[in-house]
Amino acid sequence: MRPDATVVTHTAADTHAVIAIAGEVDCDAAPAVETAVAEAHRSGVRRLVLDLARTTFADSSFLHIVLTARQHHELLVAGPLHPAVQRLFDVTGTTPHLRITDGLDEALGG
Amino acid sequence: MKTRKVPGRPLPDVTLEASPHPVVVLDEAGRVRSSNTAATLVFPALETGAPLADGVPAWLAEAHARGEGTAHGAVGDRTFRASRSAPAPGGAAWWFTDTTEQSAAEEALRRERGRTAFLVEASNQLLSSLNARRCMDTTAQLAAGHLADAAVVLGPSGRRRIHVTRAVRGGPATRELLAVDPAEVPGLADALAGFPAVPSRWIDASTVPGWLVPDGFGPVGSLMITSLPGNGAPPGALVLLRREGAGPFSEGEEGFARVFAARAGAAICAAQLYAEQSAVADLLTEDLLPPVLERIDGIELAGGYRPSRDDHRIGGDFYDLYPAGVPGGETMVVLGDVCGKGLEAAVLTGRIRTTLQALRLVEPDHERLLELLNGALLSSRHTRYATLVLASVRRTGEVLRLRLTSGGHPAPLIVRADGGVETADTSGSLIGALPEVQATTYSTELRPGETCLLFSDGITEARGGPFGRDMFGEERLSEALSHCAGMPAEAVVEHVRMLASDWLGTGRHDDMALLAITAPRRPRPGPAGGQGHGRSTA
Missing domain, CATH: 3.60.40.10 (PPM-type phosphatase domain)
Structure with missing residues (x-):
């Protein structure tokens, strides 16, 4: 068991859902995130906020979830992003295609 | 069991009549002294003054003769538990409780437990192999061992020929690829198409073609046919055979055979899909393996x-x-x-x-x-x-x-x-x-x-x-x-x-x-290599 297991919390309001992820999202942890996104999708919310302020690492399995969620929701990524996460978006050229905010407040208000 | 002695007086008949249970009271010599109406309904041959053995089944007469306190046995199509008490010195009374329903429930429970244990064992055996052929062999052997005298697994069917796997109870499974027409067996073509089974009592066992029956099995007494669900893959069929005199398949047995067939079908289908997938995977891997790299054009x-x-x-x-x-x-x-x-x-x-x-x-x-x-x-x-x-x-x-x-x-x-x-x-x-x-x-x-x-x-x-x-x-x-x-x-x-x-x-x-x-440290001199050939790229 890794010391910093990924925590996924999911709070839903009528119009938006927030999924906060703490720790590392690799292929072992991705299914938990995928489940939370699927739940948000079922609840029918328009806006989905991924709170990545406490995400310390993410790999391509996470990117796949983000790109898929982007097709169904108005997707916002709440930062500030950890360098490893920023790097994933930068290297894959996805940063310009994502709405990344400096914090959760901004994501919810924007 | 401890019996309590009641001092000297014979039991009044009114008390006996009030009992919902059959009661027979005997004197010191083992002759019937009295009995209630409930007892005479169960044992119509009872006669006051006659020996007990003349009016009751042997199991009770023998238990009495041996001085036992309880006995259990059948009377006609029902079963009873008998308990003995001693209402007067030297005498005895037998009280009866009808246990027919209870026995039936216990028997049903035992049967159900046996079936569950069999299904668990069957699942273990079926899932231990991802080889479709071995799965079919196991299905035929398990069915022959627990559900019938012999079992035949059919399918999947090709265009003209069909795989037929047969097993007789306790024997190995044998497989043949036969050019036969499943329609010769009533209900078999439907089962192979995945349609629900025809109740076995509608199938005339004497019409079963010889190719279906294992060698040396003898005349078929009864058979039932059920589909082996394919879950997307082409389904197969399971045929259960009983010898003459073994009795027909009850509704409960047919239902259970279908539960077994569902599991076996799932296992066979999983094995088939696995085989297909690994064949495709092998083919793809072969094509997708990285190429061998070496020196190309310097x-x-x-x-x-x-x-x-x-x-x-x-x-x-x-x-x-x-x-x-x-x-x-x-x-x-x-x-x-x-x-x-x-x-x-x-x-x-x-x-x-x-x-x-x-x-x-x-x-x-x-x-x-x-x-x-x-x-x-x-x-x-x-x-x-x-x-x-x-x-x-x-x-x-x-x-x-x-x-x-x-x-x-x-x-x-x-x-x-x-x-x-x-x-x-x-x-x-x-x-x-x-x-x-x-x-x-x-x-x-x-x-x-x-x-x-x-x-x-x-x-x-x-x-x-x-x-x-x-x-x-x-x-x-x-x-x-x-x-x-x-x-x-x-x-x-x-x-x-x-x-x-x-x-x-x-x-x-x-x-x-x-x-x-x-860039090699010492490029090989090549006929086409050399200065000036390359075009500068932006």
Whole structure:
């Protein structure tokens, strides 16, 4: 068991859902995130906020979830992003295609 | 059982009559002294004054003669438990409780437990093999052993012939491929088509054709047919046979046989799908294995690929080589990482490789090439994507002119002759998920002994090290590469691969792919090589 297991919390309001992820999202942890996104999708919310302020690492399995969620929701990524996460978006050229905010407040208000 | 003695007086008849249970009172000599109406209804032959044995079944008379306190047995089609008491010195009274329903419930419970245990055992045996043929053998043997005297598994059926697996109780399973018509057996064609079974009492056992019955089985008394559900694959059928005199299949037995058939069908179908999948996987893997790299037109190439240890999974990292059609032309290599694993990823890898192979002939510009590739992949239904690096190499004398373009992939590293390591200044977006892609191409030259290394994030994200969970990282990769100046391509790949493997130890890892492009220190003199042939690229 890794010391910093990924925590996924999911709070839903009528119009938006927030999924906060703490720790590392690799292929072992991705299914938990995928489940939370699927739940948000079922609840029918328009806006989905991924709170990545406490995400310390993410790999391509996470990117796949983000790109898929982007097709169904108005997707916002709440930062500030950890360098490893920023790097994933930068290297894959996805940063310009994502709405990344400096914090959760901004994501919810924007 | 302890009996309580009641002093001297015979039991008044009114008390006996009030009892809902049959009661028979005997005198010292074992003759019937009195009995209540409930007793005479059960034992119509009872006569007051006659010996007990004349009016009751033998099991009770014998228990009485042996002086036992309780007895249990059948009377007609019902069962009773008898308890003895001693109402007067020397005499005895037998009280009866009807246990027919209770016995039936206990028997049903025993049968149900037996069936559950059998299903568990059957599942264990069926699922222990992913070989469809062995699954059918096991199905026939289990059914013959527990549900009937013999069992026949049919299917899957081909165009004209059908696999027939037969087993007699306790014997081995035998299999034949027969050109027979299932319609000869009433209900069999329906079962093979996946339709519900015909109740067995409607099937005339005497019409069963000889090919269905195991050799030496003898005349068939009764049979039942049930479908082996295919869950998407073509279904099979299970035929249960009983010998003459063994009695027909009850409704409960038919229901249970169908439960068993559902499990067996699922196991057989899983085995068939597995066989199909592994055949497809083998075929694809064969086609997708990275090509052998060597020196091409004065360009040294070496590749290393270590697939993730998830057995039998393909996809993930790949690299490929598209040699120049003419000497002095441009050779292209690609190294990429497809999101996901398994067949879906393998199919995407195949599409990328073949699309690139065709597109590069008409479009030399990397950025345009990636746009075209993106368009080709976007039209597919899946949101799977890939990241990749394109490298086009042309030799000009002893210098390699290199164009590098990243499509959302970690940029290649270049080790210079003095051991300095640079990151190629190229970036771009991943392929197959976004409507538009952009990319910037980096052009450079490799002098003799210099190497450009393309790698997948399986290398940099490999977890291990002294604490077992740190990532190998790009810094360690750069450091490793700084010792590779002047090495042949093969040695560079080997060096990096060894360091990454040591770092990993025995830990789990993703696919890892490496591809080195090296300008040889002493280029082989070739007839078409030489100065002035190369065209400078922007």
